Amino acid sequence: MSSLTLDAAEEIVAAVLQRAxxxxxxxxxxxxxxxxFVISVRRSDGARPLTPDIARAKAYTAAVMQRxxxxxxxxxxxxxxxxxxxxxxxxxxxxxxxxxxxxxxxKDGEIIGGLGVAGGTADEDxxxxxxxxxxxxxxxxxxxxxxxxKPLGKDA
Amino acid sequence: MSSLTLDAAEEIVAAVLQRAxxxxxxxxxxxxxxxxFVISVRRSDGARPLTPDIARAKAYTAAVMQRxxxxxxxxxxxxxxxxxxxxxxxxxxxxxxxxxxxxxxxKDGEIIGGLGVAGGTADEDxxxxxxxxxxxxxxxxxxxxxxxxKPLGKDA
Amino acid sequence: MSSLTLDAAEEIVAAVLQRAxxxxxxxxxxxxxxxxFVISVRRSDGARPLTPDIARAKAYTAAVMQRxxxxxxxxxxxxxxxxxxxxxxxxxxxxxxxxxxxxxxxKDGEIIGGLGVAGGTADEDxxxxxxxxxxxxxxxxxxxxxxxxKPLGKDA
Amino acid sequence: MSSLTLDAAEEIVAAVLQRAxxxxxxxxxxxxxxxxFVISVRRSDGARPLTPDIARAKAYTAAVMQRxxxxxxxxxxxxxxxxxxxxxxxxxxxxxxxxxxxxxxxKDGEIIGGLGVAGGTADEDxxxxxxxxxxxxxxxxxxxxxxxxKPLGKDA
Numbered sequence: 001m002s003s004l005t006l007d008a009a010e011e012i013v014a015a016v017l018q019r020a021x022x023x024x025x026x027x028x029x030x031x032x033x034x035x036x037f038v039i040s041v042r043r044s045d046g047a048r049p050l051t052p053d054i055a056r057a058k059a060y061t062a063a064v065m066q067r068x069x070x071x072x073x074x075x076x077x078x079x080x081x082x083x084x085x086x087x088x089x090x091x092x093x094x095x096x097x098x099x100x101x102x103x104x105x106x107k108d109g110e111i112i113g114g115l116g117v118a119g120g121t122a123d124e125d126x127x128x129x130x131x132x133x134x135x136x137x138x139x140x141x142x143x144x145x146x147x148x149x150k151p152l153g154k155d156a
Numbered sequence: 157m158s159s160l161t162l163d164a165a166e167e168i169v170a171a172v173l174q175r176a177x178x179x180x181x182x183x184x185x186x187x188x189x190x191x192x193f194v195i196s197v198r199r200s201d202g203a204r205p206l207t208p209d210i211a212r213a214k215a216y217t218a219a220v221m222q223r224x225x226x227x228x229x230x231x232x233x234x235x236x237x238x239x240x241x242x243x244x245x246x247x248x249x250x251x252x253x254x255x256x257x258x259x260x261x262x263k264d265g266e267i268i269g270g271l272g273v274a275g276g277t278a279d280e281d282x283x284x285x286x287x288x289x290x291x292x293x294x295x296x297x298x299x300x301x302x303x304x305x306k307p308l309g310k311d312a
Numbered sequence: 313m314s315s316l317t318l319d320a321a322e323e324i325v326a327a328v329l330q331r332a333x334x335x336x337x338x339x340x341x342x343x344x345x346x347x348x349f350v351i352s353v354r355r356s357d358g359a360r361p362l363t364p365d366i367a368r369a370k371a372y373t374a375a376v377m378q379r380x381x382x383x384x385x386x387x388x389x390x391x392x393x394x395x396x397x398x399x400x401x402x403x404x405x406x407x408x409x410x411x412x413x414x415x416x417x418x419k420d421g422e423i424i425g426g427l428g429v430a431g432g433t434a435d436e437d438x439x440x441x442x443x444x445x446x447x448x449x450x451x452x453x454x455x456x457x458x459x460x461x462k463p464l465g466k467d468a
Numbered sequence: 469m470s471s472l473t474l475d476a477a478e479e480i481v482a483a484v485l486q487r488a489x490x491x492x493x494x495x496x497x498x499x500x501x502x503x504x505f506v507i508s509v510r511r512s513d514g515a516r517p518l519t520p521d522i523a524r525a526k527a528y529t530a531a532v533m534q535r536x537x538x539x540x541x542x543x544x545x546x547x548x549x550x551x552x553x554x555x556x557x558x559x560x561x562x563x564x565x566x567x568x569x570x571x572x573x574x575k576d577g578e579i580i581g582g583l584g585v586a587g588g589t590a591d592e593d594x595x596x597x598x599x600x601x602x603x604x605x606x607x608x609x610x611x612x613x614x615x616x617x618k619p620l621g622k623d624a
Contacts, residue, residue: 035347049505085251089209193361397563401521
């Protein structure tokens with residue numbers, strides 16, 4: 001298993017901030033390792049005080065759920081109480097967020113971390129994260145969780 | 157009161173892992189005693205990091221609610237706020253999960269523990285748990301909770 | 313970075329239970345991965361209800377602090393309030409325990425998980441964990457944390 | 469009130485990482501604003517998983533207590549229970565840490581944020597933080613908290 005270095009994380013963070021600036025948005029960005037622990041967090045001038053923590057929870061979600069947060073939406077919609085209980089499990093350090101701007105960092109078929117972006121619209125957060133990871137050679141394809149409403153299938 | 161030994165729990169865990177493997181799913185499995193305390197937890201290679209905790213919460217639910225988690229679904233649907241408050245009670249150590257893959261372990265009419273399976277689809281988790289308990293001679297019949305909105309009836 | 317498989321974790325767990333039985337102690341044992349997430353937990357017949365969770369927290373500590381729990385004792389003694397605050401950090405899922413029976417799992421110089429044993433005396437828990445890891449070819453040497461009372465030194 | 473920009477925070481972070489590297493330590497560093505909210509967090513390769521959160525709590529402490537963490541040590545020693553209760557107050561987001569490596573960021577007599585460093589020895593963390601802030605023109609003089617046991621005096 002390979003791991004994500006600070007240099008690699010910084011390359012992602014810098015690209016996210018530049019990309020967000022190019023569309024005129026002040027965002028926060030976070031990169032965590034495969035276990036969900038922080039490597040780098042940054043808040044742009046003008047981004048709201050809690051956005052770094054939102055970005056971190058999005059990154060955490062993408063890392064430990066091993067899927068981008070938006071892939072968890074159907075699960076959350078079909079089982080809202082159960083989904084919210086995930087965040088209360090003893091092993092869960094942060095809220096599990098089924099939302100845009102939360103993308104798993106994958107290279108050579110292996111999950112090595114998570115990226116979270118917060119501060120733009122949902123679509124902007126997602127687009128920035130996807131564009132940056134694609135441009136840096138990370139993989140954005142993830143197998144589905146099985147059929148809708150049955151999200152616990154393991155078929156990565 | 158008879159109790160669930162580690163050997164008996166291990167027999168269940170091994171059967172669950174074998175059964176899950178036969179359908180190509182990487183699951184986590186947990187067995188708890190009648191008080192909801194862990195006897196055995198296992199995570200298959202490839203199952204996600206939080207799945208052992210999901211399996212454990214399912215097992216906990218089945219043990220302390222004395223009914224399989226899926227039998228709690230109507231209750232959760234009819235009284236979602238009240239239901240979610242169960243998990244916040246002082247004696248509740250883990251989330252009460254109204255979901256598949258959560259089965260009460262019963263023998264000779266007596267509740268002796270809970271089994272949780274997570275990592276397959278909801279139906280797969282349930283099927284694996286039911287099949288394993290049935291094949292090992294545990295009882296899978298549980299009296300209904302009575303009418304909706306009156307879920308606390310004790311008629312096991 | 314290599315990772316700890318379920319088979320490797322089970323080999324450790326089985327050896328711990330056998331070793332504990334040979335000294336007449338009913339223990340609980342937990343093995344977690346490098347990020348602190350559960351791979352395997354087991355409670356022997358006769359071990360107390362919370363011992364599996366104690367074993368898990370010990371394993372978690374050894375994994376995420378990257379040192380055996382007993383190496384944290386001086387730190388805890390010299391800075392008890394600060395030490396207890398570690399367990400309240402947003403990224404900490406479980407209590408950080410400065411105690412015996414908490415050993416980091418290291419192979420080829422790399423930290424790949426944590427082992428926790430609970431239920432014997434402190435010395436027994438430690439001895440069982442050390443003996444088992446040594447007998448299975450894991451490394452038990454860890455660089456000191458610098459001088460006493462200055463435990464944050466990184467010199468692994 | 470002037471505020472700490474991301475550029476200014478990054479200048480501090482980069483200087484801390486360079487300074488720590490020059491003494492051979494892998495540290496984590498955090499900079500927060502006057503309200504204690506994250507601007508930037510970074511974990512060096514080799515620093516332990518929880519060190520970014522320790523650095524953040526140190527930065528938080530220095531910002532919202534408006535004094536370096538080590539100036540709080542006497543208070544903590546003389547009133548340990550009361551001091552630990554600070555961290556449980558409704559407005560306290562993170563543990564208040566009376567320790568080295570936690571320095572208030574002050575310019576033109578105004579408190580504009582907090583810096584936290586974790587991963588070296590206590591003295592190293594403090595030295596790195598002090599050196600960096602001094603070299604970048606920040607002020608390191610803070611009025612005492614008055615006599616022991618009367619720590620709430622505001623005389624910055």
